[in-house]
Amino acid sequence: MKAISVFDESYITKVIYSMSYLLNYESYVGCVSELLKSQTVQSMRRHHHHCDISCYEHSVFVSYVAFRMARRLKCDYQAAARGGLLHDLYLYDPDDKSAHPGYQCFDHPVAAWKNAKELCDDLTPKEENIILSHMWPMARHRPHSREAVLVSLADKFCATVELLHLFHVMRRRDHLPAVVKAISFA
Ligand SMILES: [Fe+2]
Numbered sequence: 001m002k003a004i005s006v007f008d009e010s011y012i013t014k015v016i017y018s019m020s021y022l023l024n025y026e027s028y029v030g031c032v033s034e035l036l037k038s039q040t041v042q043s044m045r046r047h048h049h050h051c052d053i054s055c056y057e058h059s060v061f062v063s064y065v066a067f068r069m070a071r072r073l074k075c076d077y078q079a080a081a082r083g084g085l086l087h088d089l090y091l092y093d094p095d096d097k098s099a100h101p102g103y104q105c106f107d108h109p110v111a112a113w114k115n116a117k118e119l120c121d122d123l124t125p126k127e128e129n130i131i132l133s134h135m136w137p138m139a140r141h142r143p144h145s146r147e148a149v150l151v152s153l154a155d156k157f158c159a160t161v162e163l164l165h166l167f168h169v170m171r172r173r174d175h176l177p178a179v180v181k182a183i184s185f186a
Pocket residue numbers: 087088108109134135
């Protein structure tokens with residue numbers, strides 16, 4: 001049996017990967033733990049989003065991807081994580097036409113913004129704009145910060161992964177450990 005050496009390249013890669021994963025996960029949860037525990041945010045589990053992905057799973061996915069991009073680019077990663085988590089807090093069934101007045105594409109960022117303002121006393125103007133502009137360029141509000149652009153990009157990336165049914169494949173292959181852990185955090 002081959003002994004594992006601390007100088008083995010794959011062993012060192014695995015250790016670095018685990019440390020980086022843990023540091024990123026801990027930092028992410030530090031930004032959003034209060035929101036993840038909130039009943040309002042948890043209630044997104046009841047609403048389906050793309051295919052069989054709940055609105056909650058999608059929002060955590062977007063939030064974590066935006067957080068990682070913002071951290072890598074030395075942006076305000078807390079605003080990206082919080083805004084990403086709240087960007088789809090519209091809290092109704094999109095198929096229920098009586099739940100919103102017009103087109104879902106235009107209506108839901110405004111509904112999410114109102115719910116987020118009600119939920120958070122400390123919602124910043126940057127976070128408000130992240131929520132309102134996440135559908136840009138389809139929706140009316142433009143992103144006013146790099147973090148808003150990152151959340152909008154993360155939303156489109158995650159939606160594509162979900163619509164192509166790749167989210168469950170990535171989850172099964174253990175490619176999304178931090179996202180899966182954050183989804184079951186509360
Ligand atoms: Fe959305």
